[in-house]
Amino acid sequence: MSFASGEPARAEPVALIHARVVDGTGAPARTDLAMVVDHGQIIGLATTPPAGGRIIDLQGKTIMPALISDHSHVGLVDGMSAASANYTRANILAALNQYVRYGVLTVTALGLNKSPLFDQLRHEQHEGANDGADLFGVDQGIGAPAGMPPEAMIDGMGRDQIFRPSTPQQARQAVDLMADEGTDFVKIWLDDLRLTNPGKPPLPLLGAPVWDAAIKEAHRRHLRVAVHIHDLDLAKTALQHGADILAHGVRDKPVDQSFITQIRSTGAWYIPTLSLDESTYYFAEHPETLGQPVAHDAMSPALRDRIADEQWRKDSLAKPSVSAARAALAMNERNVLALYRAGAKIGFGTDSGATPLRLPGYAEHRELVLLTESGLTPLQAINLATQKAAALLGLQDRGVLAVGKRADFLVIDGAPDRTISDIDLISQVWQRGKPVSDGLVIKGKTL
16 A cells, blocks of 8 residues: 555545644643644644544654654765765655654755755655655855865765855855755855864865855845854854854854854854764664664664674773764763853754764654753754744744645654653654655555
């Protein structure tokens, strides 16, 4: 039996009754509600279900909006390899289906995508033509010649996945090509990996005239610009030149009042991607994840073999970059809490899919845990991953549970608004008003 999201919506309303409802707005859960779904939308949310239609009793379960990623990647990883050759329709759709199993129904692939495949798949996912998460994102993106992202990161990465302009005119041409292809955003990498890879020479940065021209041209083409940053000073500079989204958190020093004032006054969004740094050492440090289905099922067989290898774990944890990653995570957590308390606009993303260790779906669950470890409450973390993440993308049809909204939601055997790790207890995933997954098992398919 197929549960492809492109099938016609069911003919009768479905009422999910006696549920706890966490609506995604940050408001406390409401209990014993009936949520009614019809033709892919929520048509009722009340204490009494309407007469007629199908009834599903969710006593003891929690309903919440599906998760939304503002920063992921697709088509880069297969097993333990990250290569241009992995950018295939089958590989991308497999990842989008994995996101669904973990309750992530909207994914933003923020650069390193190949056209026209990415643009075709994006339209197909919008229309529900295939199984898997809805897809938004940046086509290729712009990086410095010989700079970020390093060529060694993606084997065979070329101009079809990233532009490396050396002049303002080349930068404008790159933006125009992405705009003509229909990209949702423009992505610029502004990072030299100086602190990420201690002991190695920093990578060259894009010249300011080049990336300034790219931002101006993107705005002329009515496109927002997401900038990859690591350091506070470059984050400030990016905002000064009109960056609309900081695609990572500041990780080198505490954010100061001038930055807080700047990001609030510009209205720019901030995506902390806490789990990015943690992923570099997490599995080497926690081999017990092999025995945890929620982690195990997100891993490729090749990754499971690596984690089971004691020597690999020792070698991984001995790398100087691990100490840098731990320090970066601690600073990132400190800064996201400061920015949240100051009222900055914060989205939700993980950079999942960029390396073999950043697991689609599982990374988003870890991100929620890390947000609460930073000092946010579970309700606040859920709000970032649903309503706020949708707002960053400019999507008004999802991210909260309310009448008229798209019926993308999760049924959870627990209370993630109280204990955020209960996000792992997904028992149902509904997409466009239809059940598409029972936790980590796709209906009608064998994993």
